[in-house]
Amino acid sequence: MSAIITITRAGPLTTVQDAGRFGQLRHGISASGPMDGVAYRLAGALAGADHGGIEITMAGIGLRLQSGQCRVGLAGGRFDARHNGVMLDWPGAVSLAAGDELTVMPGTVGNYGYLRFDGAPVLPTIMGSLATSSGARLGGLEGRPLQVGDVLELADAAGPAPQAVTARQAETGPIRFVWGLHADLFASPVRQRFVTTPFVISRQLDRMGVRLTDAGGVFADATILSLASDAIVPGDIQILGDGTPIVLMRDHQPTGGYPRIGTIISADLDRFAQLRPGTDVAFSSVSVVHAQQILRSQSP
Structure with missing residues (x-):
């Protein structure tokens, strides 16, 4: 029915x-x-x-x-x-x-x-x-x-039978990412502070993106923050012209004209999306190969 x-x-x-x-x-x-x-x-x-x-x-x-x-x-x-x-x-x-x-x-x-x-x-x-x-x-x-x-x-029910499932235990720890196409535009000390300094999830978040509060001033002195627009993907960590980091989410725009220092790996993007405003967030870099291994290990 x-x-x-x-x-x-x-x-x-x-x-x-x-x-x-x-x-x-x-x-x-x-x-x-x-x-x-x-x-x-x-x-x-x-x-x-x-x-x-x-x-x-x-x-x-x-x-x-x-x-x-x-x-x-x-x-x-x-x-x-x-x-x-x-x-x-x-x-x-x-x-x-x-x-x-x-x-x-x-x-x-x-x-x-x-x-x-x-x-x-x-x-x-x-x-x-x-x-x-x-x-x-x-x-x-x-x-x-x-x-x-x-x-x-x-419509009338026509899907598979309900399954007895157990919720996956929530992961903790830093949000993992791979270095992005524009990472080399940031000086080595900036990249180092990016993975050693916590950020905070701001109240400016929606399905397009999540702004981060850079209380540690990681990008306070960054330069070259405007580029020719090119394609972006969910999880890209884009640094705006005023130095504000923003993580692009599922309804992201098709192209971006600011440098992306990295991209959150697919296996951690869901976890990042659930972080509430005011939550501290730290980042940890992994290789593309490692990111793919993590994703395969999480697949049912």
Whole structure:
């Protein structure tokens, strides 16, 4: 049976996401997709979903099942979720019947969480994806974040059976990166301070990028901070003209004209995305070969 969901509360930047819209960067459209891919996949396994779902931010979400029934997988960060007022496990899963309410409130850890359903959202596929792109304003529901009163229809459940899964233990320690194309433009002492001086996650963060507070003045005296624009990728650590470091995220612009000292490795980008404002962050360099080995070791 298909289901109808009404959004009763929506935090900022709550969006429909799927695995991403790949191969469109030449047209100026980033891949988008989940900020925390591991959590997104975990929520899908708990729901029995192989299609898109909802990405929530720190403020959470509220929804009511108007009709039908569905199973919902919940994962990402650590939020407080309730089904008709009864506390749920997080990560976890719950089956909803008509009239049921699901509320997700801010928790103690993380910026992003995921709700995935056993029925696929009935939304148009644009360039092969349902993912909402904040920059291009396409995908999802009218290319915008979800709002109170929005209605989503879910198709009949047709995904894989739900899986009994265990959340991966959170990693700690420095965020690992590989030196970037423009690393040699920074003097050796600057590069050394970059890996020995902590930065702080600022409050200026969204799906396009995360600004870092350079309290240690690592880039205070840096020069040559403007270049000819060229292609960028998620995880690039770009140093703006005023010396501010910014890490480019899933909805990054297609090109950048500032030097990138490095790129966060794929295996650590999800973890970085979940760091809340005010959190100290340190960086540690690895080789490309090592980065690839780490990624393979994390693959299911």
